[in-house]
Amino acid sequence: MKISIVAVNSVNGLISRDSDYDVDWSSPDDRKFFKKITTSAGVVIFGRRTFETIGKPLPKRLNVILTRTPEKFHSTENLLFTNDEPEILISKIGRLGFKHIVIGGGREIYTLFLKNKLVTDIYLSIEPIILKGKVTMLNVEELNNDIRLELEELLKLSKNTLVVHYTIPENRVRELFSP
Known part of the structure; x- marks a missing residue:
């Protein structure tokens, strides 16, 4: 099983101006790139807030929305609201x-999966903009330890946009999915 974080960052390391x-x-x-990989x-x-920002399920994909109150929402064929723990959720998806x-x-969802060592890859797009804002990709105070990454590849999407693809050798995905 491959579990990838796919995120876009400004040059100053933000994923959003505000919450x-x-x-x-x-x-x-x-x-x-996001559409292709997903x-x-x-x-x-x-997470629920990110989904609400998008406003609708992405077509041709199962959209899983982590929320503390899934009973307030209506799941459909390609839209699932859940409060499952990450390990249970990825087992169900598998x-x-x-x-x-x-x-x-x-941010909260990226941090949750990294904290639980359930990420194998990170695809980080870097856009040529310095954002005035405050939302970083991770809440590093919640992480248990440093996380070492290995550079897998560097993709140039355009004249100005890069994707840095890292792998995370120390994760629990293999132990959860080995026979």
Whole structure:
């Protein structure tokens, strides 16, 4: 099982100006990359606030929304609201036949999966903008330890947009999914 964080950052390390998680500043190239990787995976996990910012389920993908109150929402064929713990959730998704899960945001969800060592890859788009804002990708105070990454590849999406792909060798995904 591959579990990837896919995020876009400004040059100064922000994912949003404020807690609305609006990413109106990302490039068409980044949005195209996000669509390609999430469509290929077939499943994407969002936090409720990030999902509400998007406003609707992404087509041709299972959209899993982590929320403390799933009973307040209506799940459909490609939209699942849940408060499952990350390990339980990825097991359920794996049993549905998915081999790749994308964590699409936001900050709380990225931190939760990294804290639980349930991330194998990070795809970090870097956009050429310095944002006036305050929302960083992670709440590092919640992490248990430093997390070492290995550079897998560097992709140039356009003249100005890069994607840095890291792998995380120390994760629990193999132990959860080995026979």
